[in-house]
Amino acid sequence: MINRKKLKVITLLLLSLIVFAGCSSDSASSDEGGDSGGDSGSDHSFTIMANLHSPEVPDDKILEVIEDKTNKDIEIQWVPDNNYDDRLNTAFATNSLPEAVFLKNQTSFIQFRDAIEDGQFWEIGQYMDDFENLSKLKDNVLENTKVNGNLYTLYQGRPLSSQGLIYRKDWADNLGLDAPTTTDEFMEMARAFTEDDPNQSGTDDTFGLTDRSDLVYGAFKTVASWFGTPNNWGEKDGKILPEFMFDEYKDTMNFFKEMYDNGYINQDFPVTSKPDQQEFLKNGTAGMYVGSMGDVVSLNNDAVAINPDVEFDVQNKIEGPDGEFGVWSIPGYGSLVMFPKSSVKTEEDLMEILDFFDQMMTAEVANNSYWGIEGEHYEVVDGRALPSDDKALTDREVKPYMAIGIGEPETNGRFESVFDYDAKEKAEKLTKDNENYLIEDPTVSLYSETYVNDGSRLQAMITDATYNYIIGQIDEAGFDKEVEKWRSEGGDAIIEEFNASE
Amino acid sequence: METTTLTAKQEAKEEAKQIKKMKRSETWRRTKRNKMIYLMILPGLIYFLIYKYLPMYGLIISFQEYKPYLGISGSEWVGFEHFSRLFASSEFWMIFKNTIILFGLQIFIYFPIPIIISLMLNEVRHSFFKRGVQTLIYIPHFMSWVVIVSVSYVMLTLDGGIVNAILEELGFQNINFLLNEDWFRPMYILQVIWREAGWGTIIFLAAITAVDPQLYEAARMDGANRFRQMWHITLPAIRNVIIVLLILKIGDVLELGFEHVYLLLNSSNRNVAEIFDTYVYVAGLQQGQFSYSTAVGFFKGGVGLAMVVFANWLAKRMNEEGIY
Numbered sequence: 001m002i003n004r005k006k007l008k009v010i011t012l013l014l015l016s017l018i019v020f021a022g023c024s025s026d027s028a029s030s031d032e033g034g035d036s037g038g039d040s041g042s043d044h045s046f047t048i049m050a051n052l053h054s055p056e057v058p059d060d061k062i063l064e065v066i067e068d069k070t071n072k073d074i075e076i077q078w079v080p081d082n083n084y085d086d087r088l089n090t091a092f093a094t095n096s097l098p099e100a101v102f103l104k105n106q107t108s109f110i111q112f113r114d115a116i117e118d119g120q121f122w123e124i125g126q127y128m129d130d131f132e133n134l135s136k137l138k139d140n141v142l143e144n145t146k147v148n149g150n151l152y153t154l155y156q157g158r159p160l161s162s163q164g165l166i167y168r169k170d171w172a173d174n175l176g177l178d179a180p181t182t183t184d185e186f187m188e189m190a191r192a193f194t195e196d197d198p199n200q201s202g203t204d205d206t207f208g209l210t211d212r213s214d215l216v217y218g219a220f221k222t223v224a225s226w227f228g229t230p231n232n233w234g235e236k237d238g239k240i241l242p243e244f245m246f247d248e249y250k251d252t253m254n255f256f257k258e259m260y261d262n263g264y265i266n267q268d269f270p271v272t273s274k275p276d277q278q279e280f281l282k283n284g285t286a287g288m289y290v291g292s293m294g295d296v297v298s299l300n301n302d303a304v305a306i307n308p309d310v311e312f313d314v315q316n317k318i319e320g321p322d323g324e325f326g327v328w329s330i331p332g333y334g335s336l337v338m339f340p341k342s343s344v345k346t347e348e349d350l351m352e353i354l355d356f357f358d359q360m361m362t363a364e365v366a367n368n369s370y371w372g373i374e375g376e377h378y379e380v381v382d383g384r385a386l387p388s389d390d391k392a393l394t395d396r397e398v399k400p401y402m403a404i405g406i407g408e409p410e411t412n413g414r415f416e417s418v419f420d421y422d423a424k425e426k427a428e429k430l431t432k433d434n435e436n437y438l439i440e441d442p443t444v445s446l447y448s449e450t451y452v453n454d455g456s457r458l459q460a461m462i463t464d465a466t467y468n469y470i471i472g473q474i475d476e477a478g479f480d481k482e483v484e485k486w487r488s489e490g491g492d493a494i495i496e497e498f499n500a501s502e
Numbered sequence: 503m504e505t506t507t508l509t510a511k512q513e514a515k516e517e518a519k520q521i522k523k524m525k526r527s528e529t530w531r532r533t534k535r536n537k538m539i540y541l542m543i544l545p546g547l548i549y550f551l552i553y554k555y556l557p558m559y560g561l562i563i564s565f566q567e568y569k570p571y572l573g574i575s576g577s578e579w580v581g582f583e584h585f586s587r588l589f590a591s592s593e594f595w596m597i598f599k600n601t602i603i604l605f606g607l608q609i610f611i612y613f614p615i616p617i618i619i620s621l622m623l624n625e626v627r628h629s630f631f632k633r634g635v636q637t638l639i640y641i642p643h644f645m646s647w648v649v650i651v652s653v654s655y656v657m658l659t660l661d662g663g664i665v666n667a668i669l670e671e672l673g674f675q676n677i678n679f680l681l682n683e684d685w686f687r688p689m690y691i692l693q694v695i696w697r698e699a700g701w702g703t704i705i706f707l708a709a710i711t712a713v714d715p716q717l718y719e720a721a722r723m724d725g726a727n728r729f730r731q732m733w734h735i736t737l738p739a740i741r742n743v744i745i746v747l748l749i750l751k752i753g754d755v756l757e758l759g760f761e762h763v764y765l766l767l768n769s770s771n772r773n774v775a776e777i778f779d780t781y782v783y784v785a786g787l788q789q790g791q792f793s794y795s796t797a798v799g800f801f802k803g804g805v806g807l808a809m810v811v812f813a814n815w816l817a818k819r820m821n822e823e824g825i826y
Contacts, residue, residue, distance in 0.1 A: 085787075085788060086787040086788060089786075089787050089788070089790045090787060092570050092790075093570045093790075093792055094570070095570055095571070095573070111789075111790050114569070115569070115570075115571055118569070118571060120571045213768070213769075266660075266661045267659075267660035267661055267678070268659045268660050268661050268678075268680055268681065270681060270768060270769050270770060271655070271680050271681065271768045272661075280661070285661075285662070342571070453791075456788070456789045457785065457789050457791075460784075463769060464769040464770070464772055467769035467770055468769065468770050471678075471681055471770060473681075473683075473770055485592065489591075489592070
């Protein structure tokens with residue numbers, strides 16, 4: 001018979017085995033690849049949750065450089081971009097948010113508004129002036145991120161609108177087409193690229209526009225602003241109404257429907273992923289791409305590797321039927337970082353973290369986090385940065401860290417990029433040019449409780465209906481019915497609340 | 503007279519008590535004697551307590567307006583509000599219907615297939631061929647749904663998919679498999695069969711090997727051909743196994759494979775493809791409605807429990823062994 005002591009040991013062992021197994025499977029399933037990095041001898045350690053746009057967790061070489069220069073011990077929880085919001089909500093629901101949390105965009109920010117108002121995050125406006133670099137952040141952008149006049153977040157700057165058309169210049173030249181300046185010419189280009197054999201292969205192996213399952217950052221919203229559709233919300237007869245109650249929205253749907261029915265657009269675009277969408281352009285199946293014009297660099301790099309004769313060009317000003325050009329804008333920030341009180345316990349801790357972000361905004365550290373290490377990942381040419389030709393290297397070691405930078409070149413002093421490629425230079429110019437034609441979202445500074453609670457669920461109904469209208473599964477009456485449903489299930493309340501808070 | 507009956511009654515009572523006591527001490531003694539054996543179920547018990555029962559504590563939030571920063575103790579109680587919202591929502595019946603239809607497909611189309619394959623494999627006399635086939639049909643089980651759905655996507659897409667290319671070559675119309683809601687259910691069940699049917703044969707094949715060979719010999723003597731042997735010996739012999747597996751399957755009624763359905767789901771097939779699991783995920787984790795999605799999950803669990811109890815009762819009614 002085994003004595004009692006032995007029994008206890010066995011039970012304990014078994015128990016610890018279970019607990020251990022539980023833990024290990026837990027950490028395996030989580031996507032954190034964060035590395036505490038080299039111990040820089042600082043006891044100021046904290047964790048940042050940031051989104052990862054590349055498939056792999058980056059090498060921690062850059063992180064060590066940043067840690068050294070800022071004298072902080074940082075851990076980064078990398079979360080893949082496509083399930084960032086799920087993880088964020090899960091961490092929030094289980095009260096396990098780290099000290100510094102990045103929010104992907106405005107939509108996620110709105111979801112947290114309730115918690116912010118409840119005082120779950122540190123108000124940082126009062127400290128901004130104590131930090132030399134943070135105080136340089138643009139006031140008008142900070143204004144867009146305030147909740148009831150208080151500041152809770154630092155922002156990562158983005159151009160207000162980089163939306164435009166990227167197209168195959170060599171195809172257009174083959175067919176004698178100029179860059180489209182109206183939506184009709186855009187349609188004509190899509191038709192010609194589909195039907196007139198732009199690559200002169202003698203077979204019918206091309207189509208016009210390549211799009212993906214994203215009505216906002218895909219082509220739809222940008223084309224909608226050419227037609228004059230408001231940005232999310234717009235004013236009609238003195239009242240703020242959602243974009244899909246405007247005729248221009250329906251015109252855009254009809255425009256897409258025409259392209260869809262004629263095969264000028266990939267037929268499975270409602271289920272196409274971004275890599276697949278870009279692949280059509282890169283491999284010479286499609287000739288038009290509507291999105292961020294800056295993407296022309298990476299698209300060109302990959303396309304030339306397949307076919308050296310590829311030539312891209314960019315275009316922004318495409319006028320709608322009313323002869324006006326407009327383009328939707330974001331509120332000047334991409335992601336935002338905020339600081340939960342649940343993990344940042346004292347003001348002292350907060351100061352340490354803000355100090356880190358303050359140092360992230362010095363030119364030296366900003367360059368490290370954006371461009372990498374000089375001589376290894378980039379060269380300085382005429383006061384601008386030229387990234388290394390070894391794209392795989394910069395993708396692996398540098399690019400992910402762009403996610404934790406804040407501010408923009410004007411405020412953090414990092415280098416702008418060298419224009420070694422004409423289309424890129426043009427894309428930058430047109431992005432600046434876009435600023436003269438911006439369509440802004442009038443609800444950025446407004447508040448609606450129903451929108452915070454049910455907005456994304458309701459929006460999903462409209463998104464589905466828009467796709468189904470374009471591919472012909474529902475007709476206009478069917479679309480109107482969905483809009484009615486949107487209104488009755490909470491949309492009317494949102495309209496009312498937005499109009500009341502104006 | 504009266505006193506005697508009273509004492510008799512009392513005596514009977516006492517006796518019953520005594521017996522009960524004896525029984526209890528008997529149980530206790532036996533437990534004590536076999537304590538090592540009881541100890542062996544401890545890890546299993548602890549597992550279920552920690553991972554299955556403890557988390558049920560969280561179901562409380564379905565009766566609250568749960569705010570993570572207030573916690574379960576601090577959140578406001580709202581009673582059945584989330585449940586009434588679920589039953590009143592226009593989506594409820596759609597989701598309910600979709601779930602039931604997919605469940606029906608699983609029971610009526612998928613479930614018999616491993617049995618048929620097992621019976622067929624059992625008739626193969628060439629053992630090398632038999633094992634080869636068995637191994638080959640197991641393999642898809644080890645592929646993740648992501649791979650299976652992606653492969654289907656690449657083959658079925660309208661933009662250069664091979665299936666539509668072949669249809670076109672043969673002079674047929676292109677078929678929009680991915681965006682047409684009529685194709686969702688066939689696609690779903692075919693993928694389930696492709697991945698799981700082979701794996702499902704394992705238990706049936708094991709049950710078939712346990713059949714007494716003498717029965718077959720006797721049947722052959724009586725002139726039964728192979729089909730008759732299958733019908734009158736093999737099938738009745740594995741009937742118990744089939745019924746137990748069927749009950750377990752019904753218990754999984756609402757576990758239709760979140761990952762699988764979620765991957766197939768898109769804007770144009772949502773009407774037929776949205777099921778409870780995907781709805782809970784979208785509402786809870788993507789849109790942050792923690793309480794509401796917990797209520798939906800709770801309801802789903804309740805339906806699943808009711809189905810198992812019903813199936814078990816049915817099995818017992820038909821003079822079969824249930825699972826409890």
